[in-house]
Amino acid sequence: MAVLEQYRAWVIAGAAVVLLAVGISIGWSLNGWRLSGQVADAKTETANERTAHQVDLATISNAAAQHVREALAKQQDAQQALADLDEKSTKELTSANAENDRLRARLVTGGRVRVAGSCPAATRAVPAAGTTTGPARVDDATTVELSPEAGRNVLDIRAGIIADQTALKALQEYVRNVCLNADPKVRY
Structure with a gap:
């Protein structure tokens, strides 16, 4: 019995x-199945998060690209407006300089520069040089003929005024048409 x-x-x-x-x-198998389910759930969750992250990145990237396109379009519009303004101002200056050159050429060929003028009532009486009797008069609304040198000086002054006025007008139009119409967020 002992055996x-x-x-x-x-x-x-x-x-x-x-x-x-x-x-x-x-127990091992059940635990493995349970852990496999958790791992599968974690993988699914990670994949979903990755997909959501990719969608977020794509949305951000598209928004940034759209912003860049809009900024580039505004910059190109501003550059075109500046080019148009420059062309217009250059034409005006060229035309004014051509008129000044025509007047210079006329002066060189013996033409005279005449300046139309008028005298206010208070300054009509101008004493004649070397006389103390009787006032000399300059008629109102007459022309004064300048020497050729004075004529050239007047034309030089006129050319400077034309250049300055054209530049000032161009700058004012630039500010009105380009700077004031620009998006304050976009710096050029």
Whole structure:
């Protein structure tokens, strides 16, 4: 009986080891399935987050690209307005300089520069040079003829005035048409 008891103890111990091994295997498998599910859920969640992040990045990138396109369009419009303004001002200055050159050429060929003038009532009487009797008079609304040198000086002054007025007008139009119409967020 001792052998049978010993055999029975061995069978019970073996059965307990087998049952323990089966229990561990089943627990291991169940835990693996559970962890696999969690890993799969985590992968899905990560993929969803990655997709959402990509969508956010694409939205931000598209908005930035649109902003750049708008800024570039405004810059090109401003550059075109400046080019148009420059062309207009250059034509005006060229025309005025051509008229001045025509007057200079006329002066060189013997033409005279005459200046139309008028005298206010208070200054009409001008004493004659070297006399103290009787006032000399300059008629109102007459012309005064200048010497050729004085004529050239007048034309030089006229050319400077024309250049300054054209530049001032161009700058004023630039401020009105380009600067004041520009988006304050965009600096040129």
